[in-house]
Amino acid sequence: MRFLIIRKADTSTEAGVAPTEELIAAMGRYNEEMVKAGVMLSGDGLQPTSKGARVKFSGGQPRVIDGPFTEAKELVAGFSILQVNSKEEAIEWVKRWPQIDGGGEVEIEIRQLYELEDFGPSEAIDRMREVGFAKPR
């Protein structure tokens, strides 16, 4: 199973405040632990939303909105993708996040990625519908 780990933004990350040497080292060690455990697939930090944009579709028409965006805690400051056996394992890894990040006040969200098994059966069902087999009971 794969999980997306989202490090929520805060006023510091949105202000583009550079992380301390201490935090860089701590995050480095943490990421290295997960790499050495064979569970970390990728990860990156995101630049503040002031450098980003949104494309909002309305009635099928796109509208571009430049950052920055408000509600820092709803924004994303960084992400990683873990490959583990269960949600509990993802949680256990995230519990080991460096405690000094965000001055000890940081929110991490864990989201499972869709996998092949989630799509496999429905494709076959779609196929059967195409040739007129599957009927609702």
Added chain:
Amino acid sequence: MTVSDAHRAIDAVWRIESARLIAGLARIVGDVGAAEDLAQDALVAALERWPESGVPDNPGAWLMATAKHRAIDLLRRRSLLQRKHEQLGHELADRQESAVPDLDAALDDHVGDDLLRLMFTACHPVLSTDARVALTLRLVGGLTTEEIARAYLVPASTVAQRIVRAKRTLAEAGIPFEVPRGAELAARLSSVLEVIYLVFNEGYAATAGDDWMRPALCEDALRLGRILAGLAPEEPEVHGLVALMEIQASRSRARLGPSGEPVLLLDQNRARWDQLLIRRGLEALRRAEALGGREGSYALQAAIAACHARAHVAEDTDWERIAALYAALARTEPSPVVELNRAVALSMAFGPAAGLELVDELRSEPALRTYHLLPAVRGDLLDRLGRWREARTEFERAAALTRNAREREVLTQRAVECARREADALRVPAPAGPEA
């Protein structure tokens, strides 16, 4: 937290911590069997306490501290305590039970080495392949007996016995808990890589409808490979194997059709190939080559897989490079199957006649006498050359040799098509003579 929540959390902790726990204990008591028993005792203690107290902040350290007390008892019973006390003295003397982080720090220096020792021991050649696989998945992978049994479609009791016998064999053979050195290292490392790749292939062979623990074996193998790459980063074939597995795994979403039937590589929808895994695989291959491992067997196989991975569509495949890589692989690991693959690559690069020349040579290979892919490939090449009567014979021979019903259908169908093409060719009227 409910007991079942706690158990799931403990299972997760076990997957993360058990290998290092067992490895550290094995160094203390010198025996992986005893080490695993001690680790299991600590797990039982966790299952008893943590539902009430919650999972501790540093669960690995808690487990190690719990296990170490019993380890000391064990050594005392073995009357080895005097000698070991000297080694452990600086870690245990005057320390309170609560100074768990200090114990952990003392062990941290050894963690990587211990885990490597554990991998080499679990894959020791004195054990049968089945035993090595079971022991590695259990001790290093952290899989339970039930999980291993489900993945390999055997009863849990079979797996349990295999593991018990394996530990006994290691103990009776007096296998030391160490990383092999010098001339021995290459062969022993080969053994570890072989076990990991066997696990991967078992998962790769799983089909839709199988217990999900089976395809999950690919993930377990990848994890073991990546762990080994972190422990032995200077070994090029480790990175070669990881590269091969990452790239092969990248195709898993494209390998099955809508009704679960296998889709050949050249027919796969490449939009479904996992680019993240391909990127990781190519990076691992670069590392292998940068370490001078370009000619290693796994690195070459990974390089072949990389050629396919780099082609956005099948038509872009660099077949000449693939043919050259198979030639290199044949030099490292001469094998008729490798030569057959090289023939296919040659035919894709230079036309069917080029491949046929090599395939004709392979017909006398005893190892390929009952290998259905030889006549299948020959049939395909003859078909492309318009030699349909001969092609049909080959496809019929291939269909008779394969044990896979679906493949037999495909091969029989090709024989029928060849017969039709031959008949059509014979019906074309002769060109008009000068009298007309």
